[in-house]
Structures are given as structure tokens and as C-alpha cells.
Amino acid sequence: MNPRISDWAGKRVWVIGASTGIGQACAHLLVDLGARVAFSARSIDKLLATTSGTPRALVAPLDVTDRDSVGAAGEKIVAEWGGIDLVLVVAGGYNEMRADSFDLAAANSMIDLNLRGVFNCLDVVLPVLLRQGAGGIGIVSSVAGYGGLPKALVYGPTKAALINLTESLYLDLHPKGIGVYQINPGFVETPLTAGNDFKMPALMKPEDAALEMVTGIEKGQFHIHFPKRFTNGLRFARLLPYRLYFWMIHKVTGL
Numbered sequence: 001m002n003p004r005i006s007d008w009a010g011k012r013v014w015v016i017g018a019s020t021g022i023g024q025a026c027a028h029l030l031v032d033l034g035a036r037v038a039f040s041a042r043s044i045d046k047l048l049a050t051t052s053g054t055p056r057a058l059v060a061p062l063d064v065t066d067r068d069s070v071g072a073a074g075e076k077i078v079a080e081w082g083g084i085d086l087v088l089v090v091a092g093g094y095n096e097m098r099a100d101s102f103d104l105a106a107a108n109s110m111i112d113l114n115l116r117g118v119f120n121c122l123d124v125v126l127p128v129l130l131r132q133g134a135g136g137i138g139i140v141s142s143v144a145g146y147g148g149l150p151k152a153l154v155y156g157p158t159k160a161a162l163i164n165l166t167e168s169l170y171l172d173l174h175p176k177g178i179g180v181y182q183i184n185p186g187f188v189e190t191p192l193t194a195g196n197d198f199k200m201p202a203l204m205k206p207e208d209a210a211l212e213m214v215t216g217i218e219k220g221q222f223h224i225h226f227p228k229r230f231t232n233g234l235r236f237a238r239l240l241p242y243r244l245y246f247w248m249i250h251k252v253t254g255l
């Protein structure tokens with residue numbers, strides 16, 4: 001559905017959310033494959049530590065909730081490289097929330113990070129990709145965006161919005177020769193999931209998640225989801241009538 005990528009050598013990849021977890025693993029995998037990689041996140045110390053001794057790495061700190069900082073990072077990268085071949089928007093956060101603990105301030109900051117943050121990135125990146133008429137953008141959503149789940153009262157809707165967003169982006173950008181990748185991980189062992197107090201089914205290492213992402217992009221897939229033994233179960237559940245869907249989610253989660 002997207003152009004295949006057979007060789008990463010010299011490719012210019014901007015990973016937003018590269019200081020820890022899935023983004024960090026992905027950025028390092030791409031460096032290992034020969035790409036030039038810009039590492040972005042808020043924590044400059046973590047970015048400097050993770051890129052220390054890494055060839056072809058560029059550090060471009062930003063806060064996705066601050067459009068100007070994303071713009072400044074984008075300008076720095078384009079000035080350095082002359083263009084961008086792939087942007088991966090990985091930055092995001094999770095907060096556990098249920099209806100009986102609804103917190104409007106926390107809901108708004110989750111929306112600022114997971115949704116408005118992505119729009120801030122689009123505002124900077126789309127003009128570059130459209131001017132080039134080439135390149136691609138991948139956005140990390142989550143299987144939590146497929147359908148309502150307990151404990152994901154705000155996280156889930158932000159990720160559902162990103163799934164919808166990537167579909168619209170694909171329709172608009174594919175005809176212009178620009179790749180769009182919707183990336184939906186299952187559970188990955190990162191700082192984001194470290195606080196979970198339940199057994200996470202099919203938990204993956206970030207390095208394995210990164211490999212799934214990069215392989216999917218190489219193959220030109222639009223919908224990249226992993227691990228399949230977990231994500232396909234949720235995709236199937238989504239097709240069920242609501243009565244069965246709710247029964248199944250209650251049964252599996254105990255919530």
C-alpha cells in the first residue's frame with residue numbers, strides 16, 4: 001500500500017519520541033541499518049546519552065505539546081539534511097483512568113500529548129513532505145484505539161483518533177506519492193507500561209517491537225500491528241456485535 005524500502009543506507013529518518021522505549025529502539029535499529037536518524041524528545045540528557053557514540057545521529061530536542069519547539073527541531077533537521085525521508089511520531093503517554101476516577105485535567109493533558117502533539121508534528125512535517133512529493137510518515141497509535149477497553153477512558157479515545165487520522169492521511173497523501181503508516185503495538189515493556197499492575201498478555205521487548213515496525217515499513221504496509229497473536233484477537237473482537245464484544249472484554253480482563 002506504500003512504496004517498499006529495500007535499503008536504509010543514507011535515508012533521513014526523524015524519530016519523535018526517541019529517548020526511551022519503542023522510539024529509542026526503533027531509532028537505533030534504523031541507525032544500525034545505515035539510516036541517518038534525528039532523535040527527538042524532551043529529555044536532552046537522555047537523548048545525548050542514547051546517541052553518544054552513535055553514528056549518523058542528530059539530536060533535536062522538542063516538546064510535542066509546544067508547536068514552536070517542534071518547528072525549531074524540524075528547521076534544524078531540514079537545514080542539516082536538506083529533506084526528510086521518513087518521520088515516525090512515537091511520542092505519547094498513558095494514564096490509567098476509569099469512569100469512577102475521571103480527572104478532567106489529566107484527560108486534557110493526555111489529549112494535548114497524544115492528539116494535539118501529533119497535530120503539532122503534522123503542521124511542521126506535512127509542508128516538507130508535500131514539497132518533496134516523496135517520503136513518509138508513521139504514527140504510533142495502539143490496539144487500545146480499536147475499541148473501548150477498561151482503564152483506557154482517555155488514552156483509548158486519543159489512540160482511536162490517531163487510527164482515524166492515519167486513514168484520512170493515507171487517502172490524502174498516497175496519491176501524492178507519500179507513504180503513511182498506522183502503527184498499533186500491543187503490550188511492549190517500556191517505562192510507559194512499567195506501572196501496570198496486571199499481567200500484560202503477549203508482552204514484547206522494545207527491540208522486537210522496533211523490528212516489527214521497520215519490517216512493516218520496508219514491506220510498504222499501511223496497518224502495522226504486533227504481536228499478531230494478540231492484536232488479531234482484538235481485531236476479531238471488534239467485528240463482534242457489542243453484546244459479545246463487551247462480554248468478551250469483561251471475561252478476558254476481569255474488569
Ligand SMILES: NC(=O)c1ccc[n+]([C@@H]2O[C@H](COP(=O)([O-])OP(=O)(O)OC[C@H]3O[C@@H](n4cnc5c(N)ncnc54)[C@H](OP(=O)(O)O)[C@@H]3O)[C@@H](O)[C@H]2O)c1
Pocket residue numbers: 016017018019020021022023024040041042043044046062063064065090091092093094113117140141142143184185186187188189190191192193
Ligand atoms: N508500551 C506499550 O505497551 C505501548 C502499546 C501501544 C502503544 N504504545 C505507544 O507507543 C508510543 C511509545 O510508547 P513507549 O511505550 O515507548 O513509551 P515511553 O518509553 O514512555 O516513550 C515515550 C517517548 O515519548 C517521549 N515523549 C513523551 N512526552 C513527550 C513530549 N511532550 N514531547 C516530546 N516527546 C515526548 C518520551 O521522551 P521524553 O519523556 O524525554 O520527552 C519518550 O521518548 C506511545 O505513543 C504509546 O502510546 C505503547
